Amino acid sequence: AQKITQTQPGMFVQEKEAVTLDCTYDTSDPSYGLFWYKQPSSGEMIFLIYQGSYDQQNATEGRYSLNFQKARKSANLVISASQLGDSAMYFCAMRGITGGGNKLTFGTGTQLKVEL
Amino acid sequence: GAGVSQSPRYKVAKRGQDVALRCDPISGHVSLFWYQQALGQGPEFLTYFQNEAQLDKSGLPSDRFFAERPEGSVSTLKIQRTQQEDSAVYLCASTRGQGEKLFFGSGTQLSVL
Numbered sequence: 001a002q003k004i005t006q007t008q009p010g011m012f013v014q015e016k017e018a019v020t021l022d023c024t025y026d027t028s029d030p031s032y033g034l035f036w037y038k039q040p041s042s043g044e045m046i047f048l049i050y051q052g053s054y055d056q057q058n059a060t061e062g063r064y065s066l067n068f069q070k071a072r073k074s075a076n077l078v079i080s081a082s083q084l085g086d087s088a089m090y091f092c093a094m095r096g097i098t099g100g101g102n103k104l105t106f107g108t109g110t111q112l113k114v115e116l
Numbered sequence: 117g118a119g120v121s122q123s124p125r126y127k128v129a130k131r132g133q134d135v136a137l138r139c140d141p142i143s144g145h146v147s148l149f150w151y152q153q154a155l156g157q158g159p160e161f162l163t164y165f166q167n168e169a170q171l172d173k174s175g176l177p178s179d180r181f182f183a184e185r186p187e188g189s190v191s192t193l194k195i196q197r198t199q200q201e202d203s204a205v206y207l208c209a210s211t212r213g214q215g216e217k218l219f220f221g222s223g224t225q226l227s228v229l
Contacts, residue, residue: 004158035217043205045159045220091158102147102172104218106158 002027004092004107012113013082020067021077021110023092032096034075035104036066039089048090051075082114118142120221122208128227129198137193137224139208148191149218150183151207159207165191198228 003026013019025034036048051059051066059066067076079086089111093104121140129135141148147166151159152175161175167188176183180199185191195202205225209218 037220042222043207043225044222045207045209045218047217047219050217093158102149102164103161103175104149104151104159105161108156108158 002029002032002094002096002105004094004105006092006107006110008110009108010111010113012115013079014115015084016081018078018080019082019112021079021090021092021112023075023077023107025073025075025092025094027094027096029096032094034066034068035093035095036064036075036077037091037093037106038086039091039109041088045091049077079112084114084116087112087114120208120210120219122206122221122224124224125222126225126227128229131198131200131228133198133228134194134196135198135226137195137206137226139191139193139210139221141189141191141208141210142219143189144212145210145219146188146213147211147216148185149209149211150191150193151209152177153205153207153223155204162193162206195226198226200228202226203228 005024032053034051037045049061049064051068063080065078089109091109092107123138150162153159163183164172165185180196182194205223207223209220
């Protein structure tokens with residue numbers, strides 16, 4: 001079974017500062033992918049960044065980077081230079097090869113609030 | 117269309133009523149997923165289609181839940197005899213194929229009174 005744990009129900013950050021959102025995972029699959037999605041109040045899940053378990057380098061997408069530490073089973077999201085529009089719910093998710101490699105297992109999310 | 121479209125955006129049903137939720141995936145996307153998101157929780161997998169074939173329905177919580185995608189494009193999630201515990205946001209997602217990232221719609225918020 002796959003499990004995603006997000007231990008921060010809520011986080012505050014000041015505009016222009018960096019923030020790290022924590023994610024740990026558990027799986028017995030030898031190959032897996034890790035995702036971060038943003039969910040604003042409109043409800044849509046917006047893809048942010050992806051890290052494959054065999055990727056040698058940490059993934060980066062603009063202001064988003066993923067701090068992947070395989071031995072510790074963690075995949076923290078780092079948002080640099082926070083903006084007011086970053087205020088939203090953030091979900092970490094995993095996809096493994098179990099079940100055909102199509103299901104995403106999500107964590108419970110972290111509510112991020114960016115303040116002036 | 118440009119993105120995944122879901123309708124209705126909001127649905128209020130009386131307990132015991134049947135409801136049908138529609139998902140229009142991105143054109144050409146082979147795979148389609150339904151997720152259920154309870155208040156304050158992450159989405160939970162319900163079912164998965166590849167074209168018109170329903171390959172995984174292990175997440176459907178009961179036999180009151182039924183999904184179809186008869187022509188491999190639009191999908192409908194039907195819930196019969198709705199119960200209060202069915203109240204949630206139902207999210208649809210599509211991908212070009214296996215291993216690709218999921219594109220989600222804005223969801224249908226179902227409230228069962």
